[in-house]
Structures are given as structure tokens and as C-alpha cells.
Amino acid sequence: MARRTTIPFGPQHPVLPEPIQLKLTLDNETVVEAIPHIGYVHRGVEKAGERMDFGQNVFLVERICGICSFIHALCYCQGIEKLMDVEVPPRARYLRVIWSELHRMQSHHLWLGLLADAFGYESLFMQFWRNRERLMDIFERTAGSRVIISTCAIGGVRRDISPENLQYILDELVVIQKTLDDAVDVVLNDRTIRARTVGKGVLTAKQALELGAVGPVLRGSGVAVDARTEGFAAYGELGIEPVTEEAGDSYARTKVRARECYQSLDLVRRAIERLPDGDIAVRPRGRPDGRTVSRVEQPRGELFYFMGADGSARLDRLRIRTPTFANVPPLVAMLPGCEMADVPVITLSIDPCISCTER
Template identity: 50%
Template sequence: MATKTVIPFGPQHPVLPEPVHLDLVLDDETVVEAVPQIGFIHRGLESLVDKRDYKRFVYVAERICGICSFGHSLGYSELVESLMGFQAPERAQYLRAIFHELSRIHSHVLWLGLAADAFGFESLFMHSWRLRERILDVFEACTGGRVILNFCEPGGIVRDVEATELDGIVDMLATWRGEYGQIANTFLNDSSVRSRLCGVGHLSREEVIEYGCVGPMARASGYANDIRLAGIGGYGHLAEFAPVTSDEGDCYARCKVRVEEVLQSVDIITELAGKIPEGPVFEDIKGKPADGAEAITRVEQPRGEAFYYAKGNGTMNLERFRVRTPTTTNIPGMAMALRGCDLADVPNIIMTIDPCISCTER
């Protein structure tokens, strides 16, 4: 009769850039159950809507997370615009889509590096982050910030990106793509990577739907939900693309989906930069949100669907602001994927959901 052991995992752990705690119940070397515990970085920033007016709150909204910071400022800006019945200028919409895709590239390449670190491939981690710095150089040249951009605001984009700069971005991405192909090849075809990822942490399509997984995690199990192509908050009407999916549902599939999404984002940026219209990029929003007015919006963050809700109360401050972020909905799926895996595979499975604990806890 084997005895069960409980191993605490985190909050401080070499593989985790952010604190999350898991109680791993082990039967010999096999995980029987994983009980997640969160709350180590809860700040309660949704309550700051009482203290900042609805235009200035975008700076707080952007700091929900430092990796998908542009996505959160985009989500909040679209939310306020929808609350006020305002439409951002068309050029701003294109620029938002371009920068959102750039931040998706930066986030996915960052994740590829962290995943390589989790399965012990140090040099692949270094190469991924070296490539990521090139994207950050674009951010720095266009916005002045590396990770927190302060670029998107309710009403549009704070600074126009000129045509020559857009051409520069497209040229840079064309050469970048070649270098990226080399590390992508290692991620997809290297035998040591495959032996760590293939068949680990399997989730079927039914399980993914049942646990409410979103983003690349759902798409890796064959469930093609991509908010960019679905109604509110999408930009499927600006560019042509289809969701990247895979049917395996294991860690390797989740890695493959992200590797391919980076290339897809490069294509989307190239397409958008080719047909971006001229015009203003910012228009000031006048007035206050009406008492009782409500709005929702959704954004496909690098990690999946983020959902935003706001309610006005007739003053410059919002009554309520709420975000539901992708990692929140992916954690139950992660806990189920951990069941039955080996202890040595736990870091891999945790990393392949691309946990963003700052988003989750806000």
C-alpha cells in the first residue's frame, strides 16, 4: 500500500517567474492531484477606478500585466469607447492591431524561452530572448517603452507611426523571420525537445471545452476559438487569417501552436502595414459615462480570451471595472492536465499553459 506524499511547489520556485503555489499530491512519482493556490500578487487594482478618472485609468489597466500590457490597454480603450458610443479613427484601429500582433510575437517568443528553460534547454532560452529583444527595439523606437508602452488610450493611439517606420518594421520582421525559423525548427524537430514534450499533459477536445480553456491551450486540443475572428473585439475584418490549431492536445501541440502563431502574426502585420489608411490617429472623447451605462468587450490576448466589463455612474469615475483574464480560465485545465503526470513533467505542464499570474490576480 503506497503512501501519499504532498509536495509544495512554489510560490518561490526556479521555474516560475511569478509566484503561484501548488500542492502536489504524489503516489510514488506520479501526481494524483494538484491543488492550486493563488493570491500572492493580488493588488486589487480594479478598485482604483474610484481614484482615477476613466481616461487616466488606462495607465493602471495597462499595468494589469507587464507581458500583455498593450493588450490590456487595448481592451480598456475599446471598453471605454464602447461605453461612450465612440469609434476610434480607422488608422488607429489598424495601428492597434499591428501593435497587438507585435506584442503577441514578443509574448510568444518570451514564452518559448521560458518553456525551453523549464525543460532544461538553456541555450534555446537565450536565443529566444535574443530574438525577443529585436521586437522590444521596435516598441522602444515607436513608443519609448520596452514593456509598458502607454501607447493606446481611449480615443485612439497617442502617437502616429509614420509610413517609413511601418516599412522599417516590415523589413525588420522579414529578416527576423529567417532567424526565428532556426529556433522554431529546434522547438519542433529536436529529438530532446520532443522527448520532453510529446504525450505529456494531454487534454482532449471535450476536456478543454468542459474546463473552459481558452487561447493556444484550447487551440492545441483542436478547439478553434480565436476571439480575433469572432465578433466584438476582433479584427478579422481588417486582415485575413484562420486560427492555428493542432489535434494532439499535449505539451508539444501547445508549443507548436505558439510557434506557428508567431509566423501568423508576422503575416498579419505585413498585410495590415500594406493597406493601412491615412488619417488622424487620436480623437478626444468628451463627456462622462452615463449613469448605469454598461459595456463589455473581449480581446484575444497572447494567452487567450480576456473579457472586460465596465459600468458608469454619471461621474468621471467608473462604478465598476472588471477583467477576466485567460490564465484564470486555464488554471482548472492545468490542474486536470497535471493529474497522472510524472513529477519531473510538472514544470513543463505548468509552463505550457503560459501562466500569467499577474493577469489572474490583478
């Protein structure tokens, strides 16, 4: 006879570097319901964004997440630029792509390493993170900082990348790709990893759309949606095809992220190759006025900002919808029917960023 129990998964758990709780109802070892609980570390960034000067907010939103800080700043700056009718110089748009894609790569390396660690593959974990260190070194060399690089500014970027450093990036990418080839081969072909991810946490394309999934969670279910195809920054000129996989399981989401590392390598190389000469920023004049939305593609998926301004120095409203916030309802739908032992890997498969969620 089935025994029904309710147990808390999190807020502290070895696969959760940050606190979120799933209240799981189990029939013996099978999950029948999952109710998410967040709010353990909520920081009130939206409120803070109404109290600070619109220029200071660039530094505020960068601190929402240390893994994709540049892309938060990019989303915010693009919104303010729309409100102030600022045209960003072409070189700055390409530099934005370079730093964004380096961020995507380091985020996906971080996640692939965490996935390996969740299986007890410590050597593989270290291989991914050692490669990630090379990406962090690129940030340090080009921006002076490894985590929050603060290079995005309203009207462009704060720093240029010298020809020597562009060559340094290209040289590093060769080494990064070689290590990635070896490590990804293990992640995608190892028998144990496949056994733990193939067919686990399946989300159909219909479910993914209805549940508002974004990023690799949505694309892993075969839906070709990627905000970069809108063409912001220099993506329009560089061209991009969303990476999709059809199966909708944890393996498909892993494969999307692995393939996106290669896509980012290609984008950085092409952006460097085509990097135009010229200014890296224009000085914005006046103050933002009106309402707008801004959307970019973070490593975890679509990032959405709504901004309202009345022509004063402070925003009237700053609304931030992060990708993990959007991917929690799909996670709740993936879990029923799975074994308790699969909950950690399925949860990890959405690449949860609680720092973003608790903005």
C-alpha cells in the first residue's frame, strides 16, 4: 500500500548553492506534487531601483547576479537608452556581444561543472571550472574585475578592448575549446550521466510554452525562442540561430547548454573579427521619460525589464523578471511522477539562480 508523505527539499541541500524549498508530496518514492517556496533572501532590488538615480541603477542591477551581471546591466541600459533616445555606437554594440557571450560561456561552464559534481564526478567538475577560470581571467584582463565587470554603461561601454587583448581572447578561446571538447564528450556520452538525465524531468513543447519556460529549458523542449534573434546589441548583424533539442528532458537541457558554449565561442570570434572602429560610448543627454520594456537573453533564458520614468532623476518603476523566476513553474510540472532520487538532478537541470529570483 502506498504511503503518502510530505518532505521539504531545501532550502539547504547539497545541489542548491542558494536557498529555495520544494515541498514534495511523495507516494512511497514517487513525487506526486511539488510546491515551491522562495523568499529566503529577497533583497528588494526593484524598490531600491526607484530610490537611486537612474545612472546609479546600472551598478545596482549588476549586483542582482554575479554570474550574469553584465547582461543585467545590458538589459537595463538598453531600456534607458530607449527612453532617452540614445543611439549606441557600433563598436560598443559589438563589445557588448563579446562580454555577453563570455558571460554565457562562463555561466554554462559553471553549471556543467555543478552537474558533474552532483553525480560525484569531481575530476570533470574541476575540468569545467578550470576552463571557466580562463574566462574569468579574460574578464580580469579586459575589465579589471572577475565577477562584476561594470563595463556596460548607458550610451555604450566604459572600456575598450585593445588589439593585444583581442588577440589574447582569441588565443585563450583555442585552449578553452580544446578542454571543452574533452569535457563535453564525457557529459554527453558517459553511461551513468545519460542514465541519470535521459527521460528525467520531461517537459513537452506545449507544457514549456504554457508554463512560461525560458532559455535552455524552453529550447530543450524544441521551442526555438531566443531573445538574441531580436537583434539587440550586434546580434542582428552577427546572426544567430537558437540552439534546440527535442526531447525536453534533463539530458536535452544539458545538451543545449553544451552546444551554446560552442555558439558563444563562434559569436565572440566573429564579433572580434568584425569589430568596427570608432567611439565606445555617447554621452546621454536629459533624463528618461516614459515607459518601455527591455529584453535580452541571459545564460538561463529571457531577462525582462519594465521601466517607467517621469523625466526626473529617479525611475517611477523598475520591474525585473529573471529567467529562473519564469522557470520555477515548469520545474513544478517536471517533478510529479519522478523518483525522489531524481529530484536533485531535475532541479539542477533548470540551472536555478536564486540570486536572480530573489532580486
